Amino acid sequence: MDKSVVQPVERSRPLQAADERATLNSLLDFLRDTVVNKVAGLTDEQAATRSVPASALTPAGLVKHLTGTERFWFAIDFAAQDIEWPWPDDNPHGNFLLAPEDTLSALVAAYQAECTRSRAVVAAASSLDDMAQGKGMTFNLRYALTHMIEETARHLGHLDLLRESLDGTTGQ
Template sequence: MTWIAPDVRRVNPPYIADERIRLDSWLDFHRATLLHKCTGLTGEQLAKRPVASSQLSLLGLVRHMAANERIWFRIRFARASIGDLYESPEHPEGGEFALADPAVAETDFGTYMEEVAQARMVVQDRSLDETFGDESVTVDLRWLYAHMIGEYARHNGHADLIRELVDGTAGL
């Protein structure tokens, strides 16, 4: 049986909320939007690169954002001693796009969901004023939320276009 990306329910962020609820809600909305753009597609469709000059695919975007969730929340913010996802000798900057394989799309979605769950746990009960960084730059958790919301928003725009090119579906 062929695996199909499941439907994902998006919850609109509240119009009035405190800062933490607003940031969590917008980040979760964008996380769900990326998965929603994949709803109903097979691994083959998810891995399709509809623009010949680009390595972008919906599956690559899911893998890329799983890697970003891990890098930013777990490795940089929480200082966890874990490796990056999707590293390979041929792709030292990460193979999330180049190595997207339709045969393991379900596993990649599971990895994404696990990284999101881990990111949520890492920030739970942590102050938005908590800082992290290195000798060249220090940022706070509030900055990290804004960065990730922007990263998702940009890639969700890519996902809109890719989805339309893969199967003609627009406006999901």
């Protein structure tokens, strides 16, 4: 197996009859795995291609952005961890742009590692009502989880269009 090519991951259907926390976590994990599966099999060149005219979005850029969003919402804003800011100073909330050294496999690995960190932050919280600890933050864990579900789902829609434009691949 070529480690430089992103491989699909097994997804588990979100829980449909569970408590609120388990339901939110399982839905977000399903979406996270779908992100990986949407870019699996693309070459670095394809992943960096702006395949929808007039848009600067690329599959790799979306993965990079979602990595930063996971870090921002869970580790930095919710848990107040003293870790590296996820975005460059000239684009404080974006990070869709790729650096020449970015590869899809490295970006996906960073995304999966950040999702693991996010899961640990969520697991350490005692309740969905726990409040964010970051300076000036006024949201609870429930809001962070639902926001990340929305953010990830929105960008999966973008990935659907980009992937279909690149090689015709469609589906879940």
